[in-house]
Amino acid sequence: MSTLTETSPGAFEVQLGTGSFTIPEPDGKLTANAPLAPLVWFKSGGVAGLLFEPASAEALASFLRSLPDWVPVMALGLGSNLIVRDGGFPGVVVRLGKAFATVAAIDATTLRCGGGASGILVSSTARDAGIAGLEFLRSIPGTVGGFVRMNGGAYGSEVKDILVEAEVVLRSGERCTLSLADLGYSYRHSELPAGAVVTGATFRGRPGDPQAIQAEMDRISASREASQPLRSRTGGSTFKNPEGHKAWQLVDAAGCRGLTVGGAQVSEKHTNFLINTGTATSADIEALGEEVRRRVKANSGIDLQWEIQRVGKEK
Structure with missing residues (x-):
């Protein structure tokens, strides 16, 4: 305590x-x-x-x-x-609260975003300003700070494709601005130091027609609704896609669809999602993920890597 x-x-x-x-x-x-x-x-x-x-x-x-x-x-x-x-x-x-949930266009193709701004707010502001290329953020349930740290991506695009620079407060309390190169991006990973907090980012897209941008956002939303358990207590994509494979296909092939541990379940709708059915502890969810990794390894020889971050102490 x-x-x-x-x-x-x-x-x-x-x-x-x-x-x-x-x-x-x-x-x-x-x-x-x-x-x-x-x-x-x-x-x-x-x-x-x-x-x-x-x-x-x-x-x-x-x-x-x-x-x-x-x-x-x-x-x-x-x-x-x-x-x-x-x-x-x-x-x-x-x-980061409301003070950081800001997005503003600074020129015809560039947005300055607070670290607490949601993907929906960023993509909608881009649409209104006629800036294309940020539509994929509509599909990621997170904030700018998380997108920057994890090189968030979906539907063929990643943050590395749009990031100009990020404003960061380091664990020491030093404020600094990091360029795209400074972040050392790879798939769902950056070299942002531990304890650092992203307080803002500048994203650059390309000129676009607001109606066409909205149509692409609608397409992405419909695709997510059809394929993902969005109305469940979930954590998004659980495992990274191994090179040349889709994680959900490996999980499905290993017979894990609907698998449960305690109150945690592998989604029937999308097998790269874990669900809290209502009574799951975090230990249940993590144990289920590890069991899925074990079964996939036994079935395909592939080691799935967690995409979901796991933090804190076991009880």
């Missing part, structure tokens, strides 16, 4: 696990032992030692500078691609 105690005007004593430290009162909302299950799509998992919702990028930088080096930090967006283990996250979870 964590505690947050005001020791004097403008100062707090924090007990986090077995360690303690003093910090100045941050500009934003700071909560001890904050439940994370309501904030993630799987609706499972433990608490955050501290949950911080900063008022601005400078407030975040100042807060991170005040933390001891031993305190782990994790950014949380919409929680769509995440398993928070049942023992919770023992450090600080940073969640």
Whole structure:
């Protein structure tokens, strides 16, 4: 359990696990032992030692500078691609709120986006500005910060195809701007340092007709609705597609469609999705994923790699 105690005007004593430290009162909302299950799509998992919702990028930088080096930090967006283990996250979870949910066109083909802006907001703003090439973000249930960290992609496009630069607050509290090359992108991976928080990004598309852009967004939405269990408690695509293969086909061929562990189930609709049927713990979900990996390896010889991030401690 964590505690947050005001020791004097403008100062707090924090007990986090077995360690303690003093910090100045941050500009934003700071909560001890904050439940994370309501904030993630799987609706499972433990608490955050501290949950911080900063008022601005400078407030975040100042807060991170005040933390001891031993305190782990994790950014949380919409929680769509995440398993928070049942023992919770023992450090600080940073969640970017409305102050970071901004998108604005800065020229005929370029958008400046806050790290908390959703894919729907980014793609819709691009449509209204006549900027094509960002339609695929409509299909990714997350925020700009997560897209940048994971090189998010769908329907043949990835963030690396549109990113100009990203504004980042490092774990040390240093604010910096990283170029596309700095991020070292590969498939669903970047070299963004641990504990860094993406507070904004600049995306560049190409000139397009708003009606044609909307038609492409509608096509993507209809395709997702037809093929994915969008109305379930899920975490999106569970495993990365191995070179030359589709993860869902490997899972299906291994006989895992509908497989269950506790309250967790492999989706009948799309076998690269795991579902919380209502009673699953995070341990159930992770154990199901590992069983799927074991069966796929036995059937095809291929080692599936997790795409969903798994964080925190086991209970």
